[in-house]
Amino acid sequence: MFDDSGFDAYKHTQLDARAASADPHHLVLMLIEGFLDELARVEGHIEAKQFDRKAKSIAKCLDILSGLDTALDREKGGQLAENLHQLYDFCGRRLFEVSVSNDLSGLEVIYKVMGDLKDGWENIAAS
Incomplete structure (x- = not known):
């Protein structure tokens, strides 16, 4: 059918182009979307x-969660940044548990948390 490596290269080029022109808000949204896409792959695997x-x-x-967490300015961001840090940490720990157990039910809460964050970032963009 399709050459996966060629399609992957195309997707990567498109992603690079989007990231190069994105503001920090959209970069965070792109990372969250990428996380959710990769989480679906975890489920499939x-x-x-x-x-x-x-x-x-x-x-x-885990790399995406680390990137999101590293981008937080916990001094300037105050309680909001601390709450996001705790959510990213929670999702990372939960993902590790799923990795060890291969229990798909553990993904539900990760989908919920990150989906809610995505919705929040999209609502910020809309306002």
């Missing part, structure tokens, strides 16, 4: 028992 791919996808998710 667990279902297919492709545990090597699951491990790579979980590592990507």
Whole structure:
């Protein structure tokens, strides 16, 4: 059908172009969207028992969470930044638990937390 490497290269180029022209708000939104996309891959890899791919996808998710957390200015951001830090940390710990157990039910709360954050960032953009 399609050459996955060519399609992946195309997607990566498109993502690079979007990121290069995005403001910080949109970059955060892009990271959250990327996280949710990769989380769906984790789910698919667990279902297919492709545990090597699951491990790579979980590592990507953890990298994205780390990037989101590192971008927080906890001095200027005050309680909001601290709350986001705690949410990212919670999702990372929960993701680790899912990785060890391969229990898909553990993904529900991660989807919920990150989906709510995505909705919040989208609402900020709209206002």
